[in-house]
Amino acid sequence: MSQRQITFPQRECADCPIRHRAVCARCESDELEQLEAIKYYRNYEAGQTIVWAGDKMDFVASVVHGVATLSQTMEDGRRQMVGLLLPSDFLGRPNRDRVAYDVTATTDLQLCCFRRLPFQELLGSTPHVSQRLLEMTLDELDAAREWMLLLGRKTAREKIASFLSIIARRDAAQSQPAKGHGVAFDLPLTREAMADYLGLTLETVSRQMTALKNDGVIKLDGKRRIIVPDFAALMDETGDDADGGVLS
Amino acid sequence: MSQRQITFPQRECADCPIRHRAVCARCESDELEQLEAIKYYRNYEAGQTIVWAGDKMDFVASVVHGVATLSQTMEDGRRQMVGLLLPSDFLGRPNRDRVAYDVTATTDLQLCCFRRLPFQELLGSTPHVSQRLLEMTLDELDAAREWMLLLGRKTAREKIASFLSIIARRDAAQSQPAKGHGVAFDLPLTREAMADYLGLTLETVSRQMTALKNDGVIKLDGKRRIIVPDFAALMDETGDDADGGVLS
DNA sequence: GTTTGACCTTGATCTGGATCAAGCGAGCCC
DNA sequence: GGGCTCGCTTGATCCAGATCAAGGTCAAAC
Numbered sequence: 001m002s003q004r005q006i007t008f009p010q011r012e013c014a015d016c017p018i019r020h021r022a023v024c025a026r027c028e029s030d031e032l033e034q035l036e037a038i039k040y041y042r043n044y045e046a047g048q049t050i051v052w053a054g055d056k057m058d059f060v061a062s063v064v065h066g067v068a069t070l071s072q073t074m075e076d077g078r079r080q081m082v083g084l085l086l087p088s089d090f091l092g093r094p095n096r097d098r099v100a101y102d103v104t105a106t107t108d109l110q111l112c113c114f115r116r117l118p119f120q121e122l123l124g125s126t127p128h129v130s131q132r133l134l135e136m137t138l139d140e141l142d143a144a145r146e147w148m149l150l151l152g153r154k155t156a157r158e159k160i161a162s163f164l165s166i167i168a169r170r171d172a173a174q175s176q177p178a179k180g181h182g183v184a185f186d187l188p189l190t191r192e193a194m195a196d197y198l199g200l201t202l203e204t205v206s207r208q209m210t211a212l213k214n215d216g217v218i219k220l221d222g223k224r225r226i227i228v229p230d231f232a233a234l235m236d237e238t239g240d241d242a243d244g245g246v247l248s
Numbered sequence: 249m250s251q252r253q254i255t256f257p258q259r260e261c262a263d264c265p266i267r268h269r270a271v272c273a274r275c276e277s278d279e280l281e282q283l284e285a286i287k288y289y290r291n292y293e294a295g296q297t298i299v300w301a302g303d304k305m306d307f308v309a310s311v312v313h314g315v316a317t318l319s320q321t322m323e324d325g326r327r328q329m330v331g332l333l334l335p336s337d338f339l340g341r342p343n344r345d346r347v348a349y350d351v352t353a354t355t356d357l358q359l360c361c362f363r364r365l366p367f368q369e370l371l372g373s374t375p376h377v378s379q380r381l382l383e384m385t386l387d388e389l390d391a392a393r394e395w396m397l398l399l400g401r402k403t404a405r406e407k408i409a410s411f412l413s414i415i416a417r418r419d420a421a422q423s424q425p426a427k428g429h430g431v432a433f434d435l436p437l438t439r440e441a442m443a444d445y446l447g448l449t450l451e452t453v454s455r456q457m458t459a460l461k462n463d464g465v466i467k468l469d470g471k472r473r474i475i476v477p478d479f480a481a482l483m484d485e486t487g488d489d490a491d492g493g494v495l496s
Numbered sequence: 497g498t499t500t501g502a503c504c505t506t507g508a509t510c511t512g513g514a515t516c517a518a519g520c521g522a523g524c525c526c
Numbered sequence: 527g528g529g530c531t532c533g534c535t536t537g538a539t540c541c542a543g544a545t546c547a548a549g550g551t552c553a554a555a556c
Contacts, residue, residue, distance in 0.1 A: 072397045074487055080400040082393035093386055100390060127375040134382045138341055141385060142348060144392040145330035149320045151399035152328040152447025156543065191504060199400025204543055206505055223504065223551090239322055404513065439534060452513055454535055471534065 038118040044068075044105040057099045059113040060092030066109030067188040070101040071196060081196040082144075086170050086188075090136055094120045107188050151199045154239050159198040160208040161237035164218065168228060184227045212237070286366040292316075292353040305347045307361040308340030314357030315436040318349040319444060329444040330392075334418050334436075338384055342368045355436050399447045402487050407446040408456045409485035412466065416476060432475045460485070 041064070044050060050068065051057050063085050070083030082101060085091055091103065091111065123130045150162055171185040187194070191209075195202040212218050217234055219227040228234050235242075289312070292298060298316065299305050311333050318331030330349060333339055339351065339359065371378045398410055419433040435442070439457075443450040460466045465482055467475040476482050483490075 070393070072393070074397070074401065075489060076487075078401040078487075080397040082396045095383065101393070123379065124375065127372065127378060130375060130382055131371065131378050134378055134385060135343065137382060137385045137389060141389050141392060144389060144396065145318070145320070145349070147396060148330045148392065148399055149322070149328040151396055153322065153326040190502090201544060202504080203506085203545080207543090210505075239326075241323060438532095449514060450534080451515080451536085455513090458535075 034118075034122055035114065038115040038122075040113050042111045042113055044109040044111070046105060046107050046109075048105045048109075050103040050105060050109075050111075051099050053100060053102050055099055056097050057092060058097070058116050060090070060094065060116055060119055061111040061113040063087050063089050063091065064110040064112050066105060066107045068109055068111075069104050069106055069189075069193065069197075071104065072101055079196050080199065081193065083140075084197065089140075090133070092116065094123055094133075106190070106193055156198075156200055156204050156208050157211065157237060158239040159200060160194075160205065160212060161217070161234055162240070163194060163198060164212075164226060164228070165231075165234055165238055168226075168231065168234070181231050182227070182229050183231055184221075184225065187224045187226060282366070282370055283362065286363040286370075288361050290359045290361055292357040292359070294353060294355050294357075296353045296357075298351040298353060298357075298359075299347050301348060301350050303347055304345050305340060306345070306364050308338070308342065308364055308367055309359040309361040311335050311337050311339065312358040312360050314353060314355045316357055316359075317352050317354055317437075317441065317445075319352065320349055327444050328447060329441065331388075332445065337388075338381070340364065342371055342381075354438075354441055404446075404448055404452050404456050405459065405485060406487040407448060408442075408453065408460060409465070409482055410488070411442060411446060412460075412474060412476070413479075413482055413486055416474075416479065416482070429479050430475070430477050431479055432469075432473065435472045435474060 042061075044066075053072070065087050068085040068091065069081050070085070071079055071081045073079045092099075094116070097116070123133070150159055154162065167187065168183045168185055172183055189197065191202045191205045194200075195205045198205065209218075209220070213220055216229070217237060219229065221227060290309075292314075301320070313335050316333040316339065317329050318333070319327055319329045321327045340347075342364070345364070371381070398407055402410065415435065416431045416433055420431055437445065439450045439453045442448075443453045446453065457466075457468070461468055464477070465485060467477065469475060
């Protein structure tokens, strides 16, 4: 599936916010020093809310490990997740001091934070960092648009299958070099959080998980561990085209 | 109709792709010359498809006037709109030569195009342009996330009301400085395109439009012209909080 | 080892929006 | 003028997923 993952020399932006997805090979050492000076780590535990919509946020960050979500809530309590941040994803918006969404850690989480104001200055002075950030934001926009198709047009079963395949893919990229066709992973979200992701209720999520299990598409080991015996069979349930879409 | 619009000296990026939303006061004249050299206009008529998903696209562009949509289609024909481009919006992705979505003109449309490769070079050499593009992309991401809430959690009536208020707002920003409380505008989309935007069927769109009309929230003048006697009453139907959210 | 509470599953029922099916009005071509 | 097509409305029916309501499981707390 995906590739053997590039290994990279330690001198290259080990903690640069643009490090995780692709090695930033262009950072000069003085830029690294600047980043180093404004960098600090923060840890959160599962379930903890990092910031609430409307709060001030004086940092931007890169997810080191764990999972965080962005979500919006309506007055009457209806809730929709609008972002899922896995390791290497970026959190926060330069030039904006308030967040528009609740940010929650759904597993134990470590962030690599950068003080926002100096980070913004850095953006101004090092074009390749802002270009990399643009690239990442455009990727996120593409992901958001696929998510829209899911929310607007997919059936409950397709939504679940799509979600599982997204997690499987991201997880495989992190941990193992995606062997033949089977994969296994832990769900980083409760059934309720999955429902918030997918625009469903938690009961429907539970029922469709059971249905996929009964149909042999997935196996469950406990509530959270998922085994996918045949990844292609899962993909068939997503409703997506066979060819995975457009790449750069 | 138009325009109260900020007037700006001709030297300031009259055709810079970042012109429309906010005047780019920082362009130097040599940058303007560079932009000028790679710029050309293209016109499309209502209904025309500009590019299909997977096609090559060798330009990026700014919408001058008219409306374009981005949409995704599943194998079985289910279709979801994932982007709505109004005047001043940006189309295309630097560093990617294929488009991921069908791009369609839904009204007569004029684009101000820039050849992609030289535009990319310009991005590398003029940081403030890439920063402005990052800013615009982040705005689009915010809009996409609000759209997700709409698709995942809102009722049909709330979806219609939200859509109308979005168009009304964008239209008002263009043409008139939003007087007291009433507004009027033309829908730039057919009922079917609205359905694709909102994750509904065209029949449901039609019924909910009729319902809003019967409830006095809107008036119809023909099929396309909408009169909103009391904008606040329309907003009450959207399901959104009263305070319009977070701004920079 | 019992209680508690967070998560999850399952069942019964309801309903908002999809689907299927006419029909209408206005512009356009012959 | 007549027929056509396109965009839209309206009606009747259906069904996927929501809602309401129990239970079950398991680990931590007492």
